[in-house]
Amino acid sequence: SYVMTQPPSVSVAPGQTARITCEGDNLGNNIVHWYRQRPGQAPVVVVYDNSDRPSGIPERFSGSNSGNTATLTISRVEAGDEADYYCQVWDGSSHHYVFGTGTKVTVL
Amino acid sequence: EVQLVESGGGLVQPGESLRLSCVASGFAFSTYNMNWVRQAPGKGLEWVSYISSGADTIYYADSVKGRFTISRDNAKNSLWLQMSSLRAEDTAVYYCARDTQMRSGWLFDNWGQGTLVTVSS
Numbered sequence: 176s177y178v179m180t181q182p183p184s185v186s187v188a189p190g191q192t193a194r195i196t197c198e199g200d201n202l203g204n205n206i207v208h209w210y211r212q213r214p215g216q217a218p219v220v221v222v223y224d225n226s227d228r229p230s231g232i233p234e235r236f237s238g239s240n241s242g243n244t245a246t247l248t249i250s251r252v253e254a255g256d257e258a259d260y261y262c263q264v265w266d267g268s269s270h271h272y273v274f275g276t277g278t279k280v281t282v283l
Numbered sequence: 284e285v286q287l288v289e290s291g292g293g294l295v296q297p298g299e300s301l302r303l304s305c306v307a308s309g310f311a312f313s314t315y316n317m318n319w320v321r322q323a324p325g326k327g328l329e330w331v332s333y334i335s336s337g338a339d340t341i342y343y344a345d346s347v348k349g350r351f352t353i354s355r356d357n358a359k360n361s362l363w364l365q366m367s368s369l370r371a372e373d374t375a376v377y378y379c380a381r382d383t384q385m386r387s388g389w390l391f392d393n394w395g396q397g398t399l400v401t402v403s404s
Contacts, residue, residue, distance in 0.1 A: 176345060205388075206387045206388030207388075208385075208388060208390040210328075210391075212328075217378060217394035217395065217396060217397060218328065218391070218394060220390060220391075220392060223385045223388065223390055224385050224386050224387040224388050225387075227385070227386070259327075261327065261328050263328075263390060263391075264388070265388060265389045270333075270342045271330065271342065271344060271345075272318065272320075272330035272333065272389075272391075273330065274327060274328040274329065274330065275327075276327055277327035277328070
């Protein structure tokens with residue numbers, strides 16, 4: 176089945192930029208969505224369709240997807256951005272939804 | 284307001300069965316595909332199963348295929364997950380999640396609060 180790999184953790188100082196990668200075979204040919212999950216809460220979409228933002232998500236969140244790598248970028252990081260982040264795709268060949276392995280973002 | 288409320292979790296022994304429920308409100312349940320997603324303690328998200336709005340298309344993750352059964356009743360705005368032959372590795376918080384098609388792709392735009400299933404002797 177399709178596998179997407181993320182770095183286990185990313186640490187960033189407040190005000191700096193966090194970049195979270197999601198790697199998968201020919202991932203650029205798929206549509207990637209990103210979720211934020213705070214402790215004890217359900218996931219929330221922060222970027223969809225590779226680079227679009229839902230209403231209510233700050234412009235500081237952006238996404239890209241090309242080649243084998245999708246990237247979620249959080250600019251001007253704030254303490255409230257500390258959470259786990261997951262990429263997700265629909266794998267049409269297996270008819271499965273697939274999540275990435277997840278990345279814990281720590282704000283220093 | 285969209286609400287998804289799961290119930291039915293608990294402590295069961297290996298090999299036993301359990302049925303999870305999800306009651307939906309605040310949207311036209313019968314027009315949406317639905318899913319179960321789980322998260323083992325301290326681990327990542329794992330998609331479990333999908334059911335189309337009319338229940339005519341169903342998919343399962345390889346890890347649960349043959350042991351779990353997803354179903355729904357649109358008249359009752361309800362989604363279920365019948366879990367049998369439970370294993371320790373099925374221990375997780377189980378989320379009910381609504382399926383939505385965006386401009387290009389499909390994602391989970393609304394989630395319940397989750398219900399904890401613990402499989403242990």
